[in-house]
Amino acid sequence: MSAKSEVSSRRVPLIAAGIFLGLGLGGFIDGILLHQILQWHHMLSNIRPLTSVSNIDLNMVWDGLFHALDWVLTVIGVALLWHAGGREDVPWSSQTFIGSILVGAGLFHLVEGLINHGILGIHHVKPGPNQLAWDLGFLVFGALLVLIGWLMIQKSRKYTV
Numbered sequence: 321m322s323a324k325s326e327v328s329s330r331r332v333p334l335i336a337a338g339i340f341l342g343l344g345l346g347g348f349i350d351g352i353l354l355h356q357i358l359q360w361h362h363m364l365s366n367i368r369p370l371t372s373v374s375n376i377d378l379n380m381v382w383d384g385l386f387h388a389l390d391w392v393l394t395v396i397g398v399a400l401l402w403h404a405g406g407r408e409d410v411p412w413s414s415q416t417f418i419g420s421i422l423v424g425a426g427l428f429h430l431v432e433g434l435i436n437h438g439i440l441g442i443h444h445v446k447p448g449p450n451q452l453a454w455d456l457g458f459l460v461f462g463a464l465l466v467l468i469g470w471l472m473i474q475k476s477r478k479y480t481v
Contacts, residue, residue: 328477330411333404335420335473337397342424344394349425350432351390354445355383361443419472422465429462
């Protein structure tokens with residue numbers, strides 16, 4: 321194994337921790353900002369509109385389950401980071417770690433956008449006449465986060481010894 325690939329493989333625990341943290345934090349930002357503060361949508365608002373108390377209750381339960389998943393992903397990220405921190409062979413790099421968080425947050429946007437907005441259609445980013453534009457913008461934003469994060473990780477390879 322070459323020295324360069326050995327260093328790259330030793331970065332995996334830090335990258336994995338960052339990706340899981342990014343997935344969880346990306347979900348929390350989505351849930352807190354879009355579901356709670358802006359109230360643009362809820363988990364099932366496209367198939368169960370907020371027109372009755374029972375639909376509001378159902379959407380609140382699914383929003384809570386969504387936040388529980390975000391919490392689990394974040395805890396996994398913290399545990400992986402803790403484990404990586406106890407290893408002397410893991411090269412530490414803020415750029416690698418932040419890049420990994422961005423990759424995770426971007427992956428959250430891509431997966432959530434493709435599945436919930438596109439395939440299942442259970443909600444849209446901002447329902448209304450321009451909902452397709454908002455949904456596509458959500459996907460583009462996710463792709464940009466992945467690209468920027470990946471570039472940060474690649475750039476940090478040059479400086480990781």
